[in-house]
Amino acid sequence: MRLVQRQRRNLESRQRAVQQEIGRLRERLSLIDAAARPSDFLDERARPGAYQEYRGLLGQVHADLETLSADLAQARAEWQASGSATPPPLERIVLYIDDLDRCRPHRVVEVLEAVHLMLALDLFVVVVAVDARWLIRSLEYHHRDLFRTSPDPATTPGGGDTAATATPVDYLDKIFQIPYALLTPPPAATATYLRALLPDPIPASAPPPAGHFPQAHEPEEPGDVTPAGASPDGAGTPAETTAGDHFQAPHATEGTGLADPGQPMSLPDLRPWGLRLTTAEIEFITRLGALLPTPRAAKRMVNLYRLVRISIPDAELGDFTASGPGAPYRAVQTRINE
Numbered sequence: 001m002r003l004v005q006r007q008r009r010n011l012e013s014r015q016r017a018v019q020q021e022i023g024r025l026r027e028r029l030s031l032i033d034a035a036a037r038p039s040d041f042l043d044e045r046a047r048p049g050a051y052q053e054y055r056g057l058l059g060q061v062h063a064d065l066e067t068l069s070a071d072l073a074q075a076r077a078e079w080q081a082s083g084s085a086t087p088p089p090l091e092r093i094v095l096y097i098d099d100l101d102r103c104r105p106h107r108v109v110e111v112l113e114a115v116h117l118m119l120a121l122d123l124f125v126v127v128v129a130v131d132a133r134w135l136i137r138s139l140e141y142h143h144r145d146l147f148r149t150s151p152d153p154a155t156t157p158g159g160g161d162t163a164a165t166a167t168p169v170d171y172l173d174k175i176f177q178i179p180y181a182l183l184t185p186p187p188a189a190t191a192t193y194l195r196a197l198l199p200d201p202i203p204a205s206a207p208p209p210a211g212h213f214p215q216a217h218e219p220e221e222p223g224d225v226t227p228a229g230a231s232p233d234g235a236g237t238p239a240e241t242t243a244g245d246h247f248q249a250p251h252a253t254e255g256t257g258l259a260d261p262g263q264p265m266s267l268p269d270l271r272p273w274g275l276r277l278t279t280a281e282i283e284f285i286t287r288l289g290a291l292l293p294t295p296r297a298a299k300r301m302v303n304l305y306r307l308v309r310i311s312i313p314d315a316e317l318g319d320f321t322a323s324g325p326g327a328p329y330r331a332v333q334t335r336i337n338e
Helices: 002-032 036-045 056-082 105-119 132-142 168-173 187-197 243-247 279-291 295-310 314-320 328-337
Strands: 093-098 124-129 250-252 259-264
Touching: 056 105, 093 105, 105 124, 105 132, 132 168, 187 279, 187 295, 279 295, 279 328, 295 328, 314 328
Parallel strands: 093 124
Antiparallel strands: 250 259
């Protein structure tokens, strides 16, 4: 038994000696043979995770999106193979990006880089609604050293040939696969949109006198008002209240800003007369819609006109909306449209 153990220790000692000799020979080989050093370096760097700590945020995001895409693809494959009657798992994520033309140039470029990263995966479908001119200007500003509007003949291949210079359109062409440009809407569509932005027309009759506001509760006779907390017979007993009485608040006393407990408060009119157009005003503004290039311009025109209109005193609205080719409202609408 002791002989066997002694022989085993001898073999282990010889094995360690041989391994050390192999290590020394490999070191000498790496010093002598130049081809062995690149091979060992590449083998070391080819190991999984060798550059994991240098990936950065963008690389980590890309790796996470790849993992998510692979998991969803596997889940759908298993669902199809099982013939399950349950709803299918998520197959696509549709991302809508709007109002990009309100961002700074560097933010626009960052969003474009993120879109390019997501489009490399089958999981994402990205739809971007934006003014292409803003994208081009943002790229020209952010990459002004790459996109030169006037190429330098000394540095441009071909002696200043503009065809050899990359443009922002070339940059965008590598990201957006299906560009779709919206045409100017036809006059009929713009007219329909303008009508939808405006409330129902009011009769062309004269507006109510200035300062008139509908009351929450107006008594038929001045003496019908009952002070709060008193009965109609004056006995001082609280009167029975109805559901509508809970919405009556006291008037503000004129000149003091304080509430008068003896008067019901008038509620503000949420649809003031100055913002409600007549049929003639609406018809004329829709005719001007043929001159508007975009729906945003149509909305701006409506808002500006209503701001002008509400600034006119109620007593003067009748003259402002008078019919005829020389009506003041037509001049205002035409001027705003210019």
